[in-house]
Amino acid sequence: MNYYAAPVRDLRFVLEEQLEHRSLKLPVFEDASPDLIEAVLEEAAKLANDVWAPLNDVGDKKGTTRNSDGSITTATGFAEAYQAYAEGGWNGIGVSEALGGQNLPEVVASSVQEMLHGANMALGLCPMLTAGAIEALAHHGSEAQKDRYLPKLVEGTWTGTMNLTESQAGSDLSKVRTKATPEGDHYRISGQKVYITWGEHDAAENIIHLVLARKPDAPEGNRGISLFLVPKFLVNDDGSLGERNDVTCASIEHKLGIHGSPTCTLSFGENAGAIGYLVGEEGRGLNHMFTMMNEARHKVGVQGIGVAERACQHAFAYALDRIQGRSPRSGKADCTISDHLDVRRMLLSMRARTDSLRALALTCAAEMDTARHGESDEARDQAQARVDLLIPVIKSFSTDQAVEIASLGIQVHGGMGYVEEGGAAQLLRDARIAPIYEGTNGIQALDLAGRKLQRDGGDAMTALIDDVNATADRLKAHPRFASLGEALAAGSDDLRAAMAVVLAQGQELGQDAVQAYATPFLNLAGHVLCAWQMGEAALKAQVAIDNGASDPFYTQKLVSADYVLKQWLPVGRAQRAVIDAGMQCLSDFTVSS
């Protein structure tokens, strides 16, 4: 029962019908045709289904082993599955040709990521972190650094890591203490980093660590932090691997889930000091890291969607197999539980939410394509402003929902959901990390309600809400969808009203006061934006139906849309009342043990 079938049909619906292959219209992607993209998705699905998915359970059960010399042995088959991925050229899918990649749009890269994370989230983390390293080096590395490190990273022969957190420096990275002492053309790095995903492993021949550290004379706080590149094996001028650098895995975490992903404590400079190289400008380490953080946050949202999709499939398969009770629909004795209305409620809730989250994440990916490659400054800036708003929503909302969806998946299984043998429990355990890493969901909410909303007085958000309203108007004008349009318009009004409250709080009382409203505001935005996407999906599905499509896929999208707009959106809309109630209680509250 523990299988996974990559949702190519659903992905294609969003890319082709909902987004109308918008990204392919950008000149930079002129070589990419719809046929090519279809072929890419089908090939990625094969890798996901046949190679990665069967190892999901193995990774969970075997976990990773730290050997006495500090090396890590990943679960059986993981190294080979990673290599199959690298050899297939998947690592460079969204990377430009100039850097050795396939130069496909972000919408395609994100689709592939969703499939791979759905197949095997623990393994998917390895390339996810590498992508961050590629991004940071491509933007901030010197030409020599790019020449030396990027080709191997892009082809996946080497992997990358992000070394930010230290035990005293988590959400507050200004407290980073790792030291970088200048020595000729390089630095000696010493200190300890924690929670380093795939920080050490046996799946690739080298690991390129990107490390936040400070020079001995650097000022306190953010401005003293620089970014350094620290290879596991030093790289000779001819590109061959040289000496082992002074960085070791001191321990690995025993985690709730993603057991197949080694989460390492890395010790830099236990001996002579690890050799590292400054990347970008001195004192701009945090800024440089945030280049990759933003991308990574979108990817974590996509990861949540991948796991949510797998949880759907797992629960659907069980519900279609498990016989229990009399059907309330046909009256037949001994029906499968998929006939019970309360089980159907859970299944539809899982399916419809996952559909809507996917559409939102890919819509953001399309904006990312325009932000990078749009034909005018104005087009790029507008798209970037929208990406900036959407990313914290996609990161938090998709991952919070993924946890709920995985938990519902357990519930559908009944007792079998609670025993590990059933497979549903792993999905909750795996999903639970996603609201925490790459900036907790609370941090995302602050980013949205604080920085992103306040800096332009809500202009970008207003434009987004206007687009939601436009969709609501189109729904209202459609003979079939008037009630969906009313529902969406009401949600949109709530979001606009809540934005006004949050903006007023920010202007009157400053960014600190906004903190209290941040999570309810993001939650409201998530619901409204997902409902927006499903309104769009309904309109596009109806076009297909009107054109004679007989595929039940389309009528089922209408069902998903109906659920999201009428059954799920109201729950999100309640956050307006929460915001209107004010947040005095949070100040009156005394936290005491």
Place this chain on the structure above:
Amino acid sequence: MNYYAAPVRDLRFVLEEQLEHRSLKLPVFEDASPDLIEAVLEEAAKLANDVWAPLNDVGDKKGTTRNSDGSITTATGFAEAYQAYAEGGWNGIGVSEALGGQNLPEVVASSVQEMLHGANMALGLCPMLTAGAIEALAHHGSEAQKDRYLPKLVEGTWTGTMNLTESQAGSDLSKVRTKATPEGDHYRISGQKVYITWGEHDAAENIIHLVLARKPDAPEGNRGISLFLVPKFLVNDDGSLGERNDVTCASIEHKLGIHGSPTCTLSFGENAGAIGYLVGEEGRGLNHMFTMMNEARHKVGVQGIGVAERACQHAFAYALDRIQGRSPRSGKADCTISDHLDVRRMLLSMRARTDSLRALALTCAAEMDTARHGESDEARDQAQARVDLLIPVIKSFSTDQAVEIASLGIQVHGGMGYVEEGGAAQLLRDARIAPIYEGTNGIQALDLAGRKLQRDGGDAMTALIDDVNATADRLKAHPRFASLGEALAAGSDDLRAAMAVVLAQGQELGQDAVQAYATPFLNLAGHVLCAWQMGEAALKAQVAIDNGASDPFYTQKLVSADYVLKQWLPVGRAQRAVIDAGMQCLSDFTVSS
């Protein structure tokens, strides 16, 4: 950091101030004084804090071991901790003196249960199941059976189990196949039962299994099922233990949580057939079992509250210790995260919800006391009608909330929440079973919206909603609480309106149609009833403040009440819109893999 302090102060507030020791006014409890109850709570807290709580982590890490002979070794210290409980007389706390118990009210027994489950949920399950067996025997056993088995069960020397589920018979117990073949004055039982909590263990000298099975000539379906008593060791006429019965533990489950609790597959009659004795009437096994199921469902709700309380304490302690970032309240650098408003939002949400769930569960316990011991038939019947409504709400809503609260507890911990060392993850893993066992939460919702609501046309629910309105009126009339009263009244109106929809559906389309509305209706009821309790709590806390109480405990109850009524209730009220939207989408939905 992994500690627990039983919430005696909070429990006493509900028992003494909110419920005004209502149960003690029943003649049957004339020997129980407030002072005695205070002493009992303090003693139970010691057992919970000093003996049970330190083993919570041990049970999780060590789990239980099944030995090659089928015996079970529980985690180090568990057997002793159980024996300390039994020797302290705690097992009989809510049992009448006639049966060898302490004859204390259910409100007190439930309070003690909450503390013990908060301390160690996995261990708490052992006496919880025994209580069910006591209840079933006390109601349905013959005098000879009571004489032979009850004293040892009540004193806790022996434990009890409930053997219902078989692999093909879960929510649908009509499919039970275990066979009971008559043989003289007893039966030979053969078959396999799954998910038997504490089905085999080393913590007590005997185990009394209560087993659903059918005679060879019994009709199909529910009416063919009878209840049998099957001791692990046969009991001689003089009360001494005789031969080992033919029941063995075939395997134990590898579960997501409650690792300290052995969940067994029990094989009856692998050899000659296990000797069993009919309990109560032939063919009435399911009815007899439901006597204990109802009690057990309340206990599972209380268990959820216990774990939620522990998750609160765990998160509060971490938030008061973890330093990160600048305080948005004082501006001070390097504050504890308990100063961040978004963290405070999570903590208050955890605390306020737990407070309200506790008050509701104990209010139900007070009704249980009246239902059992009220002075008139009318008083008993009225109380029972209310208990019947409240139990499915308390079971489902407390356990769903416990899962959310435990998950928020992880979130408060950030990265440390995801590593097992932090202790927060165990609480989510443990809590996650509670929405599944003793009837899934979906089954509870059907029980409420179907049987309980429809059978009296909503009379009992109307009386309950009237009481909620009365509280809303008192709040509205109070100069401090007008806005809380408005909020509660609005919630109450929603519940009344939703009830009308559900009743109409049931009358027009039958019980099957009600299924679609059941979970949203229960969810709405849970929110409104919790809000009702916190409205009551606010009124009582204000009385104490008006009387000059300076304990900040009271002002903090007002903060909890404010949160529940203004920030949490609106989310529940959204379920009215969900219900009003109708459930057509659930029928239109095609479940396909």
